[in-house]
Amino acid sequence: MYVIGLTGGIASGKSTVARRLVEHGAVHIDADKLARRVVEPGTEGLAKIREVFGDSVVGKDGTLDREALGAIVFSDAAERDKLNAIVHPAVRRLSSELFAKAEAEDPDAIVVYDVPLLVEAAVDHPFDLVVVAHAQKKTRVQRLVEERGLSGEHARARVDAQASDAERFAIADVVIDTDGSLANTMSQADALWQRIKDESAVRAS
Numbered sequence: 558m559y560v561i562g563l564t565g566g567i568a569s570g571k572s573t574v575a576r577r578l579v580e581h582g583a584v585h586i587d588a589d590k591l592a593r594r595v596v597e598p599g600t601e602g603l604a605k606i607r608e609v610f611g612d613s614v615v616g617k618d619g620t621l622d623r624e625a626l627g628a629i630v631f632s633d634a635a636e637r638d639k640l641n642a643i644v645h646p647a648v649r650r651l652s653s654e655l656f657a658k659a660e661a662e663d664p665d666a667i668v669v670y671d672v673p674l675l676v677e678a679a680v681d682h683p684f685d686l687v688v689v690a691h692a693q694k695k696t697r698v699q700r701l702v703e704e705r706g707l708s709g710e711h712a713r714a715r716v717d718a719q720a721s722d723a724e725r726f727a728i729a730d731v732v733i734d735t736d737g738s739l740a741n742t743m744s745q746a747d748a749l750w751q752r753i754k755d756e757s758a759v760r761a762s
């Protein structure tokens with residue numbers, strides 16, 4: 558198995574790059590999706606969140622009120638730490654299971670682990686390659702405002718709640734610059750795939 562850790566700030570284009578790698582044949586594991594699964598109704602995760610943040614972050618239908626919780630944690634680092642301490646260990650457990658499953662199904666699988674908080678969340682899985690999707694802060698804020706309907710203030714709070722570009726560059730083997738056109742991002746992802754195929758072929762020989 559060859560494991561790519563794919564990270565980047567919010568709206569940096571990680572999912573876009575991951576989708577392209579999946580089109581080429583990679584297996585996708587998405588930390589954001591796992592973070593949603595571990596707080597579904599009936600989970601220990603949701604019970605702990607209710608205990609720590611109160612009933613106001615759980616809707617009438619018993620699901621997590623993501624907007625209410627986001628408003629608390631993206632404006633206060635101490636509150637964010639409390640949420641991370643609940644969610645991140647559960648995501649680590651689930652991702653380990655999925656890595657093991659991917660390897661059992663295909664020992665030669667190329668797995669892309671799409672993990673926004675690779676710097677912050679101390680991911681303990683070893684990576685063959687760390688890829689950082691990067692766009693300038695102003696591009697990411699613009700995407701959040703125009704495509705996801707956030708206010709400028711909320712968009713900047715989310716960007717500022719994450720590691721800095723310098724921290725991500727420090728762990729990167731490859732940086733994919735997504736400030737340009739989508740076609741340009743795709744061709745960088747294609748070149749990355751070729752490099753990985755070459756590296757995994759050399760390793761297998």
Ligand SMILES: CC(C)(COP(=O)(O)OP(=O)(O)OC[C@H]1O[C@@H](n2cnc3c(N)ncnc32)[C@H](O)[C@@H]1O)[C@@H](O)C(=O)NCCC(=O)NCCS
Nearest residue numbers: 566567588589592623626627630641644648673674718719
């Ligand atoms: C606070 C929550 C409820 C807000 O939900 P919402 O639907 O508005 O956002 P969503 O989950 O789609 O996240 C969007 C993006 O926000 C950023 N983000 C999410 N959580 C965090 C965090 N704890 N710290 C910094 N950035 C974060 C990531 O870039 C992520 O891709 C949710 O993000 C959450 O439960 N976060 C804690 C879990 C976590 O750390 N997830 C990130 C990957 S493991």
Ligand SMILES: Nc1ncnc2c1ncn2[C@@H]1O[C@H](COP(=O)(O)OP(=O)(O)OP(=O)(O)O)[C@@H](O)[C@H]1O
Nearest residue numbers: 566567568569570571572573700735737738739742
């Ligand atoms: N050159 C580009 N490369 C990548 N994405 C681009 C580019 N130009 C515009 N976009 C748009 O920017 C958005 C990036 O979103 P994407 O979901 O890929 O980011 P993400 O890093 O996975 O975000 P999140 O952290 O919120 O999950 C998409 O809507 C995409 O269409």
